[in-house]
Amino acid sequence: MKKILKIFGVLVFWLITWQLVYFLVNQELLVASPSEVFFRLLELFGTTKFWTSTFFSIIRIMQGFVLAILFGVIFAWLTTQYKLFSIIFSPVLTVIKTTPVASFVVLALVFIKSFYVPSFISFLMVVPIIWANTKEGIKKTDVKLLEMAKVFNFNKFTVLRKIYIPSIMPHFMSAFTVGLGFAWKAGVAAEVIANTQLSIGSEIYISKIYMDTVSLFSWTIVVIIISLLLEKVIVKVTKKLVLKYNLER
DSSP, X not given: OHHHHHHHHHHHHHHHHHHHHHHHHOOTTTSOOHHHHHHHHXXXXXXXXXXXXXXXXXXXXXXXXXXXXXXXXXXXXXXXHOHHHHHHHHHHHHHHHHSOHHHHHHHHHHHSOTTTHHHHHHHHHHHHHHHHHHHHHHHTSOHHHHHHHHHTTOOHHHHIIIIIHHHHHHHHHHHHHXXXXXXXXXXXXXXXXXXXXXXXXXXXXXHHHTTOHHHHHHHHHHHHXXXXXXXXXXXXXXXXXXXXXXXXX
């Protein structure tokens, strides 16, 4: 109950702050009214376009996120087991980390249809996070446990399941949580720049073109809400699966 009241109090504080800023600026073109944004959100929820755009945005971005997990783990394993792979691929990690999202989006548009750009950008932005953290987990695996596995002639699958996965999991879950939020933000940004049809980013872009500040604020709130929901649901489910795995082990 205290937690609910605390969240409610914080929400009320920021709504009052928003309303005060609206009164002070007194320019709806710059700052939209909280009440108008609320009613616009209700309008959006009743349209097919809203649900279609939201659905396709989530699907595209989650595709990129899932692929990033798969390739991030594979690259982490290869770069820790084989020095040649580390020498060849490690600079790629640095390049991706330091290059702005906008630059990748513009480059991607040259080779990829705008419909697939958000998936690609989500993938590209999350791979280094999963890669680096999983690699760290592999490196920090207890050497004594690995030596014990050799003594008792554990097969590779048993070593992976009993030793490597428990060692990697805390690092992986940290990367998973951060990567999910980053994938969503980068994916929506890619949709805006690429003006991807049937997407939240496209609606934000249209709102900006027509100077529709109320819609712009409304779609931005939608992005925040979905980001929070995805993080809460997916991360919670994943943590439960990990806990179940640990108990079974």
